[in-house]
Structures are given as C-alpha cells and as structure tokens.
Amino acid sequence: MARKTLEKREDLKLRLIEAARNRIAADGLSNLRARDVTQDVGCALGGLYTVFADLDDLVIHVNSATLKALEASLTLTEVRDHSPADRLRNLARGYLRFAVTHRNLWKALFDHRPPDDRPSPEWHLEEHMFLMGIIAEPLAELQPNMSETARAIRARTLFGAVHGVVSISLEGRFVGLPIESLEQELDDFILTVAAGAAARQA
Amino acid sequence: MARKTLEKREDLKLRLIEAARNRIAADGLSNLRARDVTQDVGCALGGLYTVFADLDDLVIHVNSATLKALEASLTLTEVRDHSPADRLRNLARGYLRFAVTHRNLWKALFDHRPPDDRPSPEWHLEEHMFLMGIIAEPLAELQPNMSETARAIRARTLFGAVHGVVSISLEGRFVGLPIESLEQELDDFILTVAAGAAARQA
C-alpha cells in the first residue's frame, strides 16, 4: 500500500524540519549541518535527499514555519478599534518582540540565500506577502485617498523600514541597549512616520 | 633589506583586494573562491594566507574599500545650503543610486557574516559609523532640542530605515519597477519622516 509509505515520508519530513528548526534556533543558520539533523532524527545522511531537494529546500521549510509563527504572533496583537498609528505601532512592536524572542529563526528568514540557479519557489515568496497585507490595512485608514497599487508599494516600503530598524538595532554595535529602549525608539519612529503621513495627507 | 619585502607584501595585498573586488562585483560574494582570486593575481593558493588571516579578512578589506567609495559618493552630493529634509532626501537618493550601481559590492557589505569566533575587527566596525555621522547633521537641524545621544540613536534608526527600504526594493519581488519609481517612493518616504519629525518637534 502506498498509504503507509507516504505517511512515513511525511513523518520524516516533519521530523527533519523540527530538528533543523531546533538546530537553527540554538546555533544559527550558518551552523546547520546535514549530518547533524539526520543524526538528530535517526536517519541516514542520504535520507534527507529523499524528502528534500537539498539543504536549502529544508531551510525554506523551516522559514515557512517561522513565517507562520510570526503571522500568528502579529495577528494576535492586532486590535481593530485602535487608531491607525497605534495599530502600526503595535505591529512594529510585535515584529521587534518576535525578532528578539526568536533571534536565530528570525535571522534565518533573511540570511538564507538560495543558490543563483535555484531561487526560492513561488509558494514561499508568497508567504512573505502577508506581512505587507497586515500593514496595508492601517495604512489604508491613514491615507485613504491613495491608490491600491501605491498603497501596496507603500506597505512594502514601510515593512522594509521597520525591518531595517529592527535589524540594525539587533545586529549593530549598540546591542548593549535594553530592549525597552529599542522599543521606545521604534515607537517614536513609527509615530513620526504616521504623523508625517497624516500631515502630508492633508 | 626589509624594505622591498614589505612593499611586495603590500602590493600583493592590494592586488588580491582588487581581484576579490572584481570577482564580487561580477559574480557576487557567495561565488568568491580563494582559488579564483589567487589565480587572478598569479600567486599560489597559500599566498593569500601570508597576507590575510583568512578569506573573511580579505572580504572585510574589500568591504572597507566599498565603504570608502560610498562615503565619497555621498559626501559629494551633500549641499549644505539646502533644507534638512532636502539633504536627507539627497542622502537617501545617493544611497539608492550607489546600491543600484554597485549592486554586488553593496550587497557584500551586509551579506558578509564573519564566523562566530572571529568577529569583524574594531577598525572595520568604526568605518560604518560615518554613515550615521552624515545623517546626524541634517537631523540636528531638523530636531535641534534633541540630546546628543538620542540623536545618535535616531541617526542609526534612520539609516536602518533607509537601508531597509532600499534592500527590500532591490531584493524583493518587485524588481521590475523602474529605478525612477523606487527613487520616487524613497523620496516620499523621507519627506514623510521629515514632516513627521518637524510636526512632533513643535
């Protein structure tokens, strides 16, 4: 029966993802080794390549799980009856908190570069889109007379800005700063952007 | 005489940096190979390790040169008698233009991760600081009653934001967009931040 076979394959796949996730969370993406994860799950080295195309494919699946966790974390903090600026601030805070809490997994989302001849599959690229979507909503409220496409681009810009601020805060040289200061700085930044958007809107 | 020896060492060093720079510019950081650069300059494989600690050390020197070029490019476009917002916009534009023009060298600045047990030397970390310094000046004019340290942090935040916007614009999926649109979007973003800063200042 092909039934049992498929199930076992799927089970191995999940266990490999879980093992890789733990390895990345503990030691960082750059220390992920095919030999380690296969030993962790108790299969042969070659077993990995019966379920994934290569290591990058496995990493993509780990990143996919991380994105789902991030999505769950961000949509949880969404409160619909707050002002747009407050909602944007909450999203930025949530993003910062997630990055701090799951440092290595979060870093893996952006440190991972698939080889030139094997770019990320379409389904994974689309997983990044929910981030833009989440931002687009409060943005629409903030600048209602903006075209749909312009707002999509602006959401991407805003995400890039927040991600950049969080990145440089966590990876830079000022990492001695307490998390509260980072949050305060990020809050200020978001409120500044929101104020500017509102001002230029009028 | 130790004179000639030192000169030859220095010459080899420079030639290796130049070769590595060309390789990175052409094929990207991830395709840089010790065997390639040593062949390019016509020395033995081991010769590289008589002048640099390892490949990462060589990359750091390439990045150092890239930062100098970026600095030259940005300070050139600085015009002191413009408004703070205009100056910030010019800096952001210059940054975007540099990233577009020297795509792979610019990417190498941030893609390169030295191994955990061998972080970047202090002198190289300080080279990144001029970027913050350049930003801090117009920022001081924009928000004069801000403390020195707060402004330093804000400059870092602002750089992170601009870098994030440029990154996501160039590496994301919307790369079909013409450069003019990216520039327009970045302009808008900067002016929004500047407007917000001015508004919250008052």
Added chain:
DNA sequence: GAAAAATTTTGAACAACGTTCAAAAAATGG
C-alpha cells in the same frame, strides 16, 4: 509461506570548498 520483484534506506565515495605546513625557491649576508 517462500521466492521474486519492486521499493526504500543506507552510508561509503565524490567533488568542492577553506586552510595548513613541510618543502622548494629565492633572497640575504658574510
């Protein structure tokens, strides 16, 4: 249920890296 056929799993072997270091080559100095 045993033998044959198909499938799955294995891990030794391979190629491509960065890095090392004993030996060769070159430079120095007396």
Added chain:
DNA sequence: CCATTTTTTGAACGTTGTTCAAAATTTTTC
C-alpha cells in the same frame, strides 16, 4: 660561492553538501 634566513609554493587535510550502487525492506506473485 656557500650558509642561513625568508618567502613562496601547492600537495595534502578536514569539513562540507550531494550522489548512487548496494543492502535492507516491503510488496507482489504463485
């Protein structure tokens, strides 16, 4: 010109990701 020191060399090593013929297992057939 030879001895000594210094510099350069590239074969060899350790560690990667990846492959694939063979072993182990499962399924099918009679």
